[in-house]
Amino acid sequence: MEQIKSPSWSKTFEEVGNQVSFMSGFIRNIFRTGFEWNELVRQCYMIGYNSFKLVGITGFILGFVMTLQSIPTMKVFGAVSFVPGMVSVSVIREIGPVIIALLCAGKVASGIGAELGSMKVTEQIDAMEVSGANPVQYLVVTRIIACTLMVPLLSVMADGLAICGGYFGSNISGHVTAVLYFNKAFHALAFGDLLPSVIKSVFFGFAIGFVGCYKGYNSNGGTESVGVAANSAVVSASLWIIVLDAVAVQLTSIFVYN
Amino acid sequence: MANNEMEAAIENTGKAQTTSAKTAGEVVIRLEHLKKSFGSKEVLKDINMELREGENLVVLGRSGTGKSVAIKCMVGMLAQDEGICNVFGQEVKTLSENDLKSLREKIGFLFQSGALYDSMTVRDNLAFPLTRVRKMKDNDEINTLVEEMLENVGLLDAIDKMPADLSGGMRKRIGLARTLIMKPQIMLYDEPTTGLDPITSKEISELILTMRKKYKTSSIIITHDIACAKITADRILVMNDGIFIAEGACNELEHSDDELVRSFFK
Known part of the structure; x- marks a missing residue:
């Protein structure tokens, strides 16, 4: 009979140690001379521009659906006029950044994990290292920074489009002028809603980039490990986003809303 | 009779090559009692x-005997x-990041x-x-060097192609060009002819010799392709199960007393 093994703590600590070491390598290489500006711009394009459509459509539909779902309930309380404000606050504070970050985890983290994983498996990263070049600076630093910059921008764009989607949703069930709708939507918002949301997205972006790079860079074995790297990058990045969101909500309620 | 004379001549040439290799140049790589395990293996x-300066040393051995591990230790991987x-007189394991x-x-x-x-053209x-x-x-200087190096390996036409558009042999030639563009003093070849047809293998082996002459490199060639070893080797080391079991010129090892060593040359 096969014995059930107890969880190996040494492996867990080893994994944590590897992640800390990877993080310190990342930080050291940000400040090293010869920063790869061109590659950073290319990665911003790959991560930001290539996710633009997906994120835009998702954001728009998010606001549209929220509005359509809320109107019947709000009608019962005679509070339909609060829908624009409710949509804008909930999208900007919580739903927008989290949904867009999870979407980016699926698209970007898996892409980075698979790309670096296949580079590792086909010895391209080793070739870079052996030639005296710095693969961490070229591959890792640029991708993590690009994610950290692009995810908040995508998130803000999606928030804006969600409010637009809400306007279209309102006009399906009745006529609302654009001026009235956007006035109501923005009136409900405060600076304290926008800033924590952007800061939160910065951390989400960092988590997506870091996890994608870590999983890809440390994959080993055959082609199977490329799939494993991509898959575990998505799972870990999504988990990190949820955990970071919980922490961010707690900190925001302590420091901003109180 | 004629055959015997020829064999003897080849043997003498081989011995001479080995001797000249042993005496020529300074030692550039030295491994002593090197041990490496992965887990319990x-x-x-x-x-x-x-490895001496200017020497072409071939390491022969079956797959999984530790040949690649040995050369990866030499570059600190x-x-x-x-x-x-x-x-070059430095203990690789103790080098700082910059020295490495x-x-x-x-x-x-x-x-x-x-x-x-994969994401770059051959030029890049x-x-x-x-x-x-x-x-x-x-x-301009970079382009001149790139073009010169591609011309050396006979693939100037492929300069703007992507790696995915190249055959296995072409990839190896471009890989060789990319390595030699840095004008290294030592070349380490990890199975340079594996997966290639005999004609392309011969071309790659000859290219190794040409490049060695042109750039005066010392080389270690890891292979289990005996044809490649015969073309490129000054000296051959045979590896089995994590240790070297024989050393000599090609024609010496062909007549070795050890059955395993002889089997490589059959």
């Missing part, structure tokens, strides 16, 4: 060898568990697959070490 058991791995980088600039490593960067692949390691900025 002992891959390198007790490796001792020297793996750290040995015990023993000495000395390159400087050492690696003097060593070229041709990977089994060529390891071309060759320019990559020049811009990142040599920190060259002049595009």
